[in-house]
Amino acid sequence: MTESQAAEGALGEFLRDRRSRRSPAEAGIVSYGARRVPGLRREELAQLAGVSATYYARLEQGQSANASVSIIDAIARALNLDDDERAHLHDLARPARTGRRRPARPDAARPGTVRLIDAMADVPAVVMGRRTEVLAWNRLGHALLAGHVDAGAPARPADRPNLTRMLFLDPHTRELYADWDQEAARAVASLRLVAGRNRDDRALADLVGQLSLASDAFAALWARHPVHNCLSGSKRFHHPEVGDLQLEFEMLQVPDDAGHRILTYTAAPGTSSHAALRLLADHCAPPAVPARPPAPHPAPARSHA
Known part of the structure; x- marks a missing residue:
């Protein structure tokens, strides 16, 4: 299967899934008789979107790669998609790139971004590439998420941890x-959104393929085609060193076109989670450098009478 065929398949898969979730009653359509499958029929959705049934069928089958923005918006309204799903539909409907591409170079976090997270000594922070690979982490980020992994692994492209792969396979x-279960669903929904934006990313497609083969849980979630831009929220951890924590996360986009993101975690002051995070920070702090003793003052010179 070519990448273009895969992209067209993803568009049809997404449309069929969301069409099956949209009931005739919700769409204001009077339904007569039994239905073989749940949701709207193709011709019903086409009518709601104001396009011909033939055109919509070709779109769902991946045979129409140049749908206008207005048509995609009309279909999104008919399916009652949310903002993330609407953006994802536009990504999937966009014509795939053609022509030969240069092999992808190993990614790397910008030095200034690494210095930034290193300066955040009391905040766990991780720099992720668009495929959720770890490009850098500070001491506390490593201690919170992967203390059992070599701290220097993100600097070696061949050994880099991948947060999604670790979630399902480690x-x-x-x-x-x-x-x-909640974290897994969130990870797959976010990865789906990224995959739609980067349909020509061979390494990302390989990651999805590997996880689909190695994890039944991932494959089942991926088949449901969840889509969500997970920018903030709360997560509960059971850490092997400091016990239970409930932390708020923020996903910050690095202002360039590399797709890098900074993932940070914080705890509300005065809570047990805040205390546990401080304890973890103490555990992973670099050893203190002993202070040098003051240099002895030179003896005063004797004067000769």
């Missing part, structure tokens, strides 16, 4: 999240 990471 037992230590699975035990870390108290609400693993």
